Amino acid sequence: MSLPIVAIVGRPNVGKSTLFNRIIGYRKAIVDNAEGITRDRHYAEADWNGVYFITIDTGGYLSAATSLIDKAVTEQVELAIEEANLVLFVVDVKSGVTELDQNLANILKDKTEKVILVVNKVDNEDLQSEIYEFYKLGIGDPIPVSAIQGRMSGDMLDAVVNKLPKKQLVESTNELFNLAIIGKENVGKSSFINIIVGEKRNIVTEIPGTTRDSIDSLITYHGKKIKVVDTAGLKRRAKIKENILFYSTLRTISAIERSHVVAYLFDVNEGISHYDLNMIDEILHKGKGLLLVANKWDLMAKDDKTLQNLEKEFRRKLGHMNFLPIIFTSMTEKQRVGKLLEKAVQINTERDRKIATNELNDYFLPIIEKTTPPAIGGKYIRIKYITQIRSNPPVIAFFVNHPKFVAENYKRFLENQLRLKYKFSGVPVQLVFKAK
Numbered sequence: 001m002s003l004p005i006v007a008i009v010g011r012p013n014v015g016k017s018t019l020f021n022r023i024i025g026y027r028k029a030i031v032d033n034a035e036g037i038t039r040d041r042h043y044a045e046a047d048w049n050g051v052y053f054i055t056i057d058t059g060g061y062l063s064a065a066t067s068l069i070d071k072a073v074t075e076q077v078e079l080a081i082e083e084a085n086l087v088l089f090v091v092d093v094k095s096g097v098t099e100l101d102q103n104l105a106n107i108l109k110d111k112t113e114k115v116i117l118v119v120n121k122v123d124n125e126d127l128q129s130e131i132y133e134f135y136k137l138g139i140g141d142p143i144p145v146s147a148i149q150g151r152m153s154g155d156m157l158d159a160v161v162n163k164l165p166k167k168q169l170v171e172s173t174n175e176l177f178n179l180a181i182i183g184k185e186n187v188g189k190s191s192f193i194n195i196i197v198g199e200k201r202n203i204v205t206e207i208p209g210t211t212r213d214s215i216d217s218l219i220t221y222h223g224k225k226i227k228v229v230d231t232a233g234l235k236r237r238a239k240i241k242e243n244i245l246f247y248s249t250l251r252t253i254s255a256i257e258r259s260h261v262v263a264y265l266f267d268v269n270e271g272i273s274h275y276d277l278n279m280i281d282e283i284l285h286k287g288k289g290l291l292l293v294a295n296k297w298d299l300m301a302k303d304d305k306t307l308q309n310l311e312k313e314f315r316r317k318l319g320h321m322n323f324l325p326i327i328f329t330s331m332t333e334k335q336r337v338g339k340l341l342e343k344a345v346q347i348n349t350e351r352d353r354k355i356a357t358n359e360l361n362d363y364f365l366p367i368i369e370k371t372t373p374p375a376i377g378g379k380y381i382r383i384k385y386i387t388q389i390r391s392n393p394p395v396i397a398f399f400v401n402h403p404k405f406v407a408e409n410y411k412r413f414l415e416n417q418l419r420l421k422y423k424f425s426g427v428p429v430q431l432v433f434k435a436k
Helices: 016-024 068-083 099-114 126-136 153-163 190-199 244-256 275-286 307-323 337-351 357-370 409-424
Strands: 006-008 042-048 051-057 086-092 115-120 178-183 217-223 224-230 261-267 289-295 327-328 381-392 394-398 430-436
Touching: 006 016, 006 068, 006 337, 016 042, 016 051, 016 153, 042 153, 051 153, 051 337, 051 409, 068 099, 086 099, 086 153, 099 115, 099 126, 115 126, 115 153, 115 357, 178 190, 190 217, 190 224, 190 261, 217 337, 224 337, 244 337, 261 275, 261 337, 275 289, 275 307, 289 307, 307 327, 307 357, 327 337, 357 381, 409 430
Parallel strands: 006 051, 006 086, 086 115, 178 224, 178 261, 261 289, 289 327, 394 430
Antiparallel strands: 042 051, 217 224, 381 394
């Protein structure tokens, strides 16, 4: 599923970050009365009445920007307008229509079908009549809100979901699945695409950040159709300075969301960093199949035990995520590229796997009887029934008398037992506990 994008734009100090925090339901963006606080862009998943979307908080628009930073922020706002499925154009009822508001409105006038005009700081009924001034912007009907109080924000979100494109679920099938190629800059993503496609689709250089957009390539591997998506190199947010790089990161996240399987590339010489672990956890949290690709193996000074020692070290860092397969590749020497595709196909098949209810119960109930859940607060935990309630990715339900009291270490024990028999290599599995 590819989530639609909602960008919040407006001149400085109209309350964009406050509105962003209101929409996502928690404080993520820094909010201050000083102008221009938002430099780097913030984005987060949000939902309203079961409709999910990505919200972007942009910096304040300054059409006559002079400093390099202000010019960069202004360009990011313009990029956000082009990238987003929907734009929330925020103005301030207390300031009225300003020249900057009009300049931004002029940019948005030919895109009114995807723009909602939001008049912020309408904190009470007395200010309600002031919104009509904003009709002169020519953007359409203004919606009054008070982002800081939450007043009328529900009406605004109703308008948002009504304008968003209907979400499309991309179901995994044996005929076609999406494979996203993710990783930090210069780890060999574009080289991999060029190898499997058989032509130079992407520029390959040693300069970080060559790929700035997502590029889809359709290939056939042993009769299986795979849509392969190459993406820009991921950067830590503190390093995102160039305008396009923020939106490259956003497109990478969108590519992850619409994928079925992700191949996460990293430099074998650098190992798995804390940033890599955060990204890996995020991909699994989204329910995607995942394999790790340790590239540039040809540059490693190795002996017979190097590979074993490296894999052992990587798995130690992965901790509870050590069910992920790790493939050591060299894109320059085309080593194990076929193995990468083979494993991606296997993971996609595993995501769709369905286990019969009687098979699950025949396997788990004797294990549970032998190793019973620990009692919590004098309450004895009894698991009576197990069934798979969905696949793609798999969700296994355990029906229990006190679902809230099942200890986390016992949940981990059950997941390990599940993987011991059914593997689910590279596949996140969710265990849920329900009242019997």
